[in-house]
Amino acid sequence: MARVVVDVMLKPEILDPQGQAVQRALPRLGFEGISDVRQGKRFELEVEGPVDEAALARIHDLAESFLANTVIEDFTVKIEEVAEAAK
């Protein structure tokens, strides 16, 4: 078993009012010196079987066609191994 993480972010040129609202709240909470916040989405996919090149390619297609809308969003795919020792 392995976990594959897909991170989706609005493209830099797209206005992110949610991120702006978070950023504007920071000084009130005593956090200074943060000039910008952008909010995205993180998907954790638990993959059955080996995460080989073919499996990664399928996940890439899934991210491109469904998890992200590439008209407005960019995405990254990365493997996050699950520690067997924890079981």
Add this chain to the structure above:
Amino acid sequence: MTARIGVVTFPGSLDDRDTQRAIRLAGAEPVALWHKDKSLHQVDAVVLPGGFSYGDYLRAGAISRFSPVMETVIEQAKAGLPVLGICNGFQILTEAHLLPGAMLGNDHLHFICRDQKLRVENADTAWTSDYEQGQEIHIPLKNMDGRYVADERTLDMLEAEGRVVFRYLDFNPNGSLRDIAGITNEAGNVVGLMPHPEHAVEPLIGTRRTDGLPFFTSILKKLVNA
């Protein structure tokens, strides 16, 4: 024989019944279509109604776009079937890439519900021929994710090709780029807009005007005269 116009019900659709009623008032026959049913039952046109299909999970319209009925709608729309997307239907059409650009949350982060003034910019589409170019109309608007965005090149192309069909007047309710309220595809058979013409078809309710009715009479005339 009158025209048969299908209205798709997705899980979470809200305005499917109002849309059917508007179609009937215009003199056409509404046909209920179901999201799980691939068949369009030989309808002459399709309306994707407003609402919150699949709870707007992931992105508004992102899950509905992959429903069985949409497979057929996408295929037929590319072959010329008239399709109108209202609000959530507009979001589904952009997610399905039948219309360019995308819809995002309102720039002010609030749900908005108001009588909205619009200018008809293109009276040559399948759904707007009963309007005059430049006509100003009032129809209700109610949405959370109504901010139309596209890159500069796409916006310039839409303007140059006359594919901006409606523009917000006096007040931009959601931060849509270039005040765009509705657009059409290259062929003019697919139209999407954020405001709700189906709520402005009787003087008793909505904006107390019938400014939305021409959508449904436009398509009826086109289909009956075809």
